[in-house]
Amino acid sequence: MAHLQYILVLLGMMLAITQAQVGPTIYSPAENSTIAPNQKLNINFSYQNLGTGTYTLDVSFWQDPSASQLIATVLTGSSLPSGSSSGTTIAFSMNGSVSVTAPSSLNETFYMTLTEHVSTQGNQNVSVKSMPMMLHSGAMAHLPTSLSALLLISLAVVGLSSLF
Ligand SMILES: *[C@@H]1O[C@H](CO)[C@@H](O)[C@H](O)[C@H]1NC(C)=O
Ligand SMILES: *[C@@H]1O[C@H](CO)[C@@H](O)[C@H](O)[C@H]1NC(C)=O
Ligand SMILES: *[C@@H]1O[C@H](CO)[C@@H](O)[C@H](O)[C@H]1NC(C)=O
Ligand SMILES: *[C@@H]1O[C@H](CO)[C@@H](O)[C@H](O)[C@H]1NC(C)=O
Ligand SMILES: *[C@@H]1O[C@H](CO)[C@@H](O)[C@H](O)[C@H]1NC(C)=O
Secondary structure, rough: HHHHHHHHHHHHHHHHHHHHOOEEEEEEOOOOOOOOOOOOOEEEEEEOOOOOOOEEEEEEEEOOOOOOOOOEEEEEEEEEEEOOOOOOOOOOEEEEEHHHHEEOOOOOOEEEEEEEEEEEEEOOOOEEEOOOEEEOHHHHHHHHHHHHHHHHHHHHHHHHHHHH
C-alpha cells in the first residue's frame, strides 16, 4: 500500500514535469530574428493536443530570458481549433497561426512566449507555456544610420550657410 502510494506520487510528479515542458513550439519567426517595434508579425507554431475542449492562446513579450519582466501581452484568449481524443489517428500536436503587432517599446534583445490554455469538457484547466524565444529589435543597428543622417544634414547646413 505504502509502495503504491509512493509510485503514484512519483507518477504524478513526472506528469507535472512533462506538462510543464510541453508548451507550444514556435516555428516562425525564427530564433534571433529582428522584429521592429509595432511590426505586424505572423507567428506559426504547433500546440499540444490535450483532448476535446476550449483552446486559447496568449502571446507575451518579456525583457529577460526567464520571462519574469513583462513588456506587454499583445494577444489574450485568441481561440484555437480544439484538439480531439477520438478518431482513428490522434494527432499529438496541431499547427496554428496567429497575427500580432509587436509592442511599441522593445529592448535591444527581448523574448517572446506563447501560452496555450485548455479547458476540457471534464472542467480541467491546463496552461502550458512555450520556451521563451530570443528576438532582437535591431535598435542598435538603426542608431549609426540615424547618426550618419544627422551628420549629413549638419554638413549640408554648414555648406549652405557658407554660401551666404
Ligand atoms: C541566437 O543567438 C544566441 C546568442 O547570440 C546564440 O547563443 C544562439 O545559438 C542563437 N540561436 C540560433 C537558433 O541561432
Ligand atoms: C505559416 O503558416 C502558413 C499556413 O498556416 C503558411 O502559408 C506560411 O508559409 C507559414 N510561414 C512560415 C514562415 O512558415
Ligand atoms: C506543422 O508545421 C511543421 C513546420 O512547418 C511541419 O513540419 C509539420 O508537418 C506540420 N504539421 C501538420 C500536422 O501540419
Ligand atoms: C528594457 O527596457 C526597459 C525600458 O527602457 C528598461 O527599464 C530595462 O532595464 C531594459 N531591460 C533590459 C534587460 O535591458
Ligand atoms: C476552468 O475554466 C472555466 C472557464 O474559464 C471555468 O468556468 C472553470 O471553473 C474552470 N475549472 C477549474 C477546475 O478551474
